[in-house]
Amino acid sequence: MTRRRRGEVSEGDDLPSLQVRVTRADLVRYAGASGDFNPIHWNERAAREVGLPDVIAHGMLTMALASRLVTTWAGDPGAVVGHSVRFTRPVVVADNADGALVEISGKVVRRVDEGTVVVAITARCGGQSVLGQATVTVALA
């Protein structure tokens, strides 16, 4: 494994996309790992009480999947120097084996300097975008 080199990257490059099925069990596991035990991420009653249609995924889990797309492509997670997202729609996770399917794609949109590029991320669930203004800044080798 090596960090992707600047000469291998051009504006307009598409990153290999990622499809991840997120189930209730994944949300419980992420709650434990992150320390975010807000019940709207595991308890349907709590979610409905605050007006949500059902349990929703942690926004930070969706952001982590977005960064995973980029770290895999970059060959080195330490290449990620900046990461920014807006959470525009909740990822609703049904209480069944299908859960929610999150589809992540990315494209190199800008060169900040010779060795640094910005990747724009698109994250969709159920045909709708769930992240806005999602970017990852990558320092290339």
Add this chain to the structure above:
Amino acid sequence: MALDPSFVGRWFPVAGTYQVAHEKIREFADAIGDDDEIYRDPGVARALGYSDVIAPPTFAIILAFRAQQALLCDPDLGLDYRRIVHGNQSFMHHRPIRAGDELVAMLHVDGVRTMGGNDMLTVRCEITDGAGDPVTTARSVLVVRHSDEECDR
């Protein structure tokens, strides 16, 4: 209830240090479904020039989230914890977090404002290492939802 604007500009230090453990990095990588060996095998990390395994880029949320808890639970701020949704998140990494780090977190309230009937709170968590050098700056915008319309999205 509007958020108390007197909180803006204040620092909330987090007591103690956070020791980054190998197993915690592995647990976090498992939870985001990432099987990259750099999160598990020090040999792989060393081949990339790191002294030990490094953490995924969003691992810093663990520290930011802990730092936020004390603030969000302060009754003087006037916040209904259950109505908070995460609006925005950004990380600026000065260097990757790695196993063995002893990290210190400080939370700063950057701003409070009301938009579309919802209160928005912007906080910044500055994470430094044992030498006092910057590791990560994590900014969060937290939205406190008040209107049912917003909740029905």
